[in-house]
Amino acid sequence: MKQRNDTGGLSRRRFLAATAATSTALAAPAVLGQARPRVVVVGGGAGGATAARYIAKDSKGAVDVTLVDPSRAYYSCFFSNLYLGGFRDFASIGHTYGALAANHGINVVHDWAVAVDREKRTVGLAGGGSLGYDRLVLSPGIDFRPGSVPGWDLAQQNRMPHAYKAGSQTQLLKAQVAAMRQGGVYCMVAPPNPFRCPPGPYERISMVAHALKQSNPKAKILIVDPKAKFSKQGLFEDGWQRHYPGMVERVGPDFGGDKVEVRPASMEVVVDGEATKVDVCNVIPAQQAGRIAAIAGVTDKSGWAPVVPHTMQSRADANIHVLGDASLQGDMPKSGFSANSQAKVCAMAVRGALTGSKVFPARFSNTCWSLIGTDDGVKVGAAYKATDAKIAKTSGFISKTGEDAELRKATYKESIGWYAAISADMFG
Amino acid sequence: MFLLFRRHEKTRGWSAFADHDGLKKAVSTLLAAALLAFLPAAAWSADAGRGKALYGQCKRCHQVGGGAKHRIGPHLNDLFGRAAGSLADYRYSRAMKGAGSGGLVWTEATLDAFIAAPRAVVARSRMSFAGLEKAEERAELLAWLRGFSGARSDVPAAEPTVTPEEYGLDPKLLAIEGDPEYGAYLAGECTTCHKPGGGEEGIPSITGWPPEEFVIALHAYKRGKRVHPAMQLVAGRLSDEEIAALAAHFHRAEDGP
Amino acid sequence: MATPRPRIKLPRKIAAGDPFTVKTRITHPMHTGLRHDGKGRIVPRRIVNRFSVRFEGEEAFSVDLHPAVSADPYFQFTMAVPGPGLLEFRWEDDDGSVYGLRRRIAVE
Numbered sequence: 013m014k015q016r017n018d019t020g021g022l023s024r025r026r027f028l029a030a031t032a033a034t035s036t037a038l039a040a041p042a043v044l045g046q047a048r049p050r051v052v053v054v055g056g057g058a059g060g061a062t063a064a065r066y067i068a069k070d071s072k073g074a075v076d077v078t079l080v081d082p083s084r085a086y087y088s089c090f091f092s093n094l095y096l097g098g099f100r101d102f103a104s105i106g107h108t109y110g111a112l113a114a115n116h117g118i119n120v121v122h123d124w125a126v127a128v129d130r131e132k133r134t135v136g137l138a139g140g141g142s143l144g145y146d147r148l149v150l151s152p153g154i155d156f157r158p159g160s161v162p163g164w165d166l167a168q169q170n171r172m173p174h175a176y177k178a179g180s181q182t183q184l185l186k187a188q189v190a191a192m193r194q195g196g197v198y199c200m201v202a203p204p205n206p207f208r209c210p211p212g213p214y215e216r217i218s219m220v221a222h223a224l225k226q227s228n229p230k231a232k233i234l235i236v237d238p239k240a241k242f243s244k245q246g247l248f249e250d251g252w253q254r255h256y257p258g259m260v261e262r263v264g265p266d267f268g269g270d271k272v273e274v275r276p277a278s279m280e281v282v283v284d285g286e287a288t289k290v291d292v293c294n295v296i297p298a299q300q301a302g303r304i305a306a307i308a309g310v311t312d313k314s315g316w317a318p319v320v321p322h323t324m325q326s327r328a329d330a331n332i333h334v335l336g337d338a339s340l341q342g343d344m345p346k347s348g349f350s351a352n353s354q355a356k357v358c359a360m361a362v363r364g365a366l367t368g369s370k371v372f373p374a375r376f377s378n379t380c381w382s383l384i385g386t387d388d389g390v391k392v393g394a395a396y397k398a399t400d401a402k403i404a405k406t407s408g409f410i411s412k413t414g415e416d417a418e419l420r421k422a423t424y425k426e427s428i429g430w431y432a433a434i435s436a437d438m439f440g
Numbered sequence: 441m442f443l444l445f446r447r448h449e450k451t452r453g454w455s456a457f458a459d460h461d462g463l464k465k466a467v468s469t470l471l472a473a474a475l476l477a478f479l480p481a482a483a484w485s486a487d488a489g490r491g492k493a494l495y496g497q498c499k500r501c502h503q504v505g506g507g508a509k510h511r512i513g514p515h516l517n518d519l520f521g522r523a524a525g526s527l528a529d530y531r532y533s534r535a536m537k538g539a540g541s542g543g544l545v546w547t548e549a550t551l552d553a554f555i556a557a558p559r560a561v562v563a564r565s566r567m568s569f570a571g572l573e574k575a576e577e578r579a580e581l582l583a584w585l586r587g588f589s590g591a592r593s594d595v596p597a598a599e600p601t602v603t604p605e606e607y608g609l610d611p612k613l614l615a616i617e618g619d620p621e622y623g624a625y626l627a628g629e630c631t632t633c634h635k636p637g638g639g640e641e642g643i644p645s646i647t648g649w650p651p652e653e654f655v656i657a658l659h660a661y662k663r664g665k666r667v668h669p670a671m672q673l674v675a676g677r678l679s680d681e682e683i684a685a686l687a688a689h690f691h692r693a694e695d696g697p
Numbered sequence: 698m699a700t701p702r703p704r705i706k707l708p709r710k711i712a713a714g715d716p717f718t719v720k721t722r723i724t725h726p727m728h729t730g731l732r733h734d735g736k737g738r739i740v741p742r743r744i745v746n747r748f749s750v751r752f753e754g755e756e757a758f759s760v761d762l763h764p765a766v767s768a769d770p771y772f773q774f775t776m777a778v779p780g781p782g783l784l785e786f787r788w789e790d791d792d793g794s795v796y797g798l799r800r801r802i803a804v805e
């Protein structure tokens with residue numbers, strides 16, 4: 013496939029911004045020869061659902077939006093740890109696409125996108141059909157990097173679940189934790205950077221510890237971690253000491269956490285040559301952009317898809333935007349909040365390009381809440397701006413150790429409010 | 441009293457059947473006035489300490505007293521006997537309007553339940569208040585509020601919910617004309633957490649706020665005079681014009697899904 | 698309390714006479730004896746009070762620990778060995794328990 017000029021999208025954006033004053037939102041579509049410009053969005057998570065919704069909603073029907081996702085029900089990764097901890101039921105993290113179709117006229121197609129023809133601008137579906145687009149938005153999330161944890165592959169996911177794409181895997185992990193023998197060992201093989209939801213594995217440890225403290229208080233938790241440091245480390249370690257003393261041990265690269273192998277048949281974890289028998293093994297492998305991004309040819313050798321920060325356009329193809337976890341954008345963590353934030357910038361840029369609506373400067377933000385124990389919530393957040401090179405962090409904040417219980421409870425309640433809001437922002 | 445309550449119950453049944461809002465309101469107001477007439481004079485005074493002090497938790501959003509206006513929440517004059525969500529010139533949440541047309545009328549009993557746990561009574565109300573736990577505090581607050589229902593000549597003038605001076609802000613900030621289209625784009629950053637329409641109690645609704653309240657709140661965060669790390673971060677990078685644009689947007693914004 | 702779990706980390710290759718880095722850590726609460734529990738009772742002192750390393754039976758490194766050393770004590774030090782031999786690590790607990798690990802060192 014032909015590489016397009018990196019700056020093509022940018023100059024077009026600026027041109028449209030300059031002409032916006034003389035055009036209206038429903039001006040003649042920039043793409044000639046058809047009734048309405050077409051946008052295809054692949055992936056119905058925090059990035060894709062938000063982008064589809066905002067493009068359809070704000071263009072008031074001037075853009076034809078099709079959302080492609082194989083699942084009829086979406087289970088959010090965010091808050092799936094709270095389900096593991098017993099703070100949410102499974103149904104409460106499930107969402108459907110009905111309102112996107114009913115309220116905003118989005119065509120929702122339940123199928124796998126398996127091919128992208130960038131010359132003809134079509135997306136091929138596993139079911140055989142093909143969808144034409146003027147702009148393609150890829151928000152496919154993550155896939156696992158084969159071979160990153162020796163001994164583990166997807167065929168082992170029922171014995172050693174990853175539970176890092178929410179759904180039946182999350183239910184399986186919860187069932188395994190509940191069925192663990194008294195005094196057994198729960199092991200997590202944590203992923204190397206960069207990966208989806210930086211505090212996610214450690215919130216999961218907190219939630220599993222919370223569940224075990226009630227059902228299996230002598231159980232132990234072992235984290236085998238290739239990283240020297242992790243997100244909110246001080247807050248998590250302080251919380252583990254307070255809520256679950258003596259339960260959690262983390263083996264970092266200092267003690268061989270970066271040299272791990274698993275043996276699913278015998279339920280063994282081998283750390284730096286030393287085998288340990290465990291009862292539950294949660295393997296979270298190294299990650300890369302969801303497969304369709306590589307199929308479309310927009311990923312680089314890092315496995316992620318580089319984007320132009322101002323518009324979230326792929327650096328390889330100005331007709332394709334990549335959002336969320338799959339994108340290589342700079343400083344933003346891979347989170348649902350980030351994807352939702354990027355989707356709104358993308359939606360504005362897409363509408364601007366296709367309908368001539370006003371284009372405003374990109375701005376991004378992110379906050380990640382984590383629950384450590386009952387009513388003990390913490391958060392980390394930052395604001396970002398688009399530079400030509402990357403999405404760059406401008407300022408941030410993080411919870412502190414030693415905060416009083418009221419503040420931690422308020423932080424937890426905030427996270428519940430956020431979950432309700434972002435769900436409505438994606439699917440409402 | 442017994443007679444009054446019986447008549448009240450009867451009236452509600454009848455007016456609901458007739459589905460005639462104006463008449464219902466008129467009757468309710470009359471009843472509230474009649475109720476007050478039965479109260480001993482000592483039962484209420486405008487500066488009765490506890491009730492007024494407890495109202496401090498409400499006054500950021502609600503005005504009450506002479507000349508009270510709708511702010512973030514509706515004014516609370518003549519609240520007793522009023523059907524929920526029934527003032528024509530205030531934009532209620534769908535949930536509150538629905539509760540009113542479903543027959544919810546504000547009485548001692550219904551207000552007591554609502555103030556104790558607002559979302560237990562109107563699940564998706566936009567009112568962001570966790571609830572007043574203690575029954576005697578609710579009684580004191582309601583006793584004081586009741587003084588503003590019915591025809592009286594001695595009610596004090598309503599106090600403002602918030603003023604720019606409280607935070608040392610230049611009142612000129614309130615005069616900036618915001619661009620609602622820009623506001624609509626910027627609002628995307630807000631709606632990730634602030635659910636349009638009734639939110640969860642952890643994060644308040646900002647839909648339909650009067651622009652003055654909105655502008656003052658964001659400038660107070662921007663200058664670190666209201667404390668919340670995420671809000672200070674967001675407000676900190678908004679220009680005066682951007683704050684005005686957001687205020688213009690949210691003033692007109694609709695309840696979401 | 699969970700049983701303390703010691704860990705050590707040695708380089709893969711060790712040459713006779715060349716200094717190498719040893720890292721050790723044991724999971725241990727290191728109760729100072731000054732802290733109160735949730736019910737206001739003193740949590741009795743319980744710490745690892747001595748950590749020592751022997752090479753071929755001869756003490757190569759040792760340290761006495763006192764209250765106020767934080768939980769999960771971690772030590773990193775350098776040493777050199779003249780040739781192959783047995784390296785023994787020993788953590789002594791206030792409650793009388795002794796936790797040990799051994800590594801046979803092959804030199805190049």
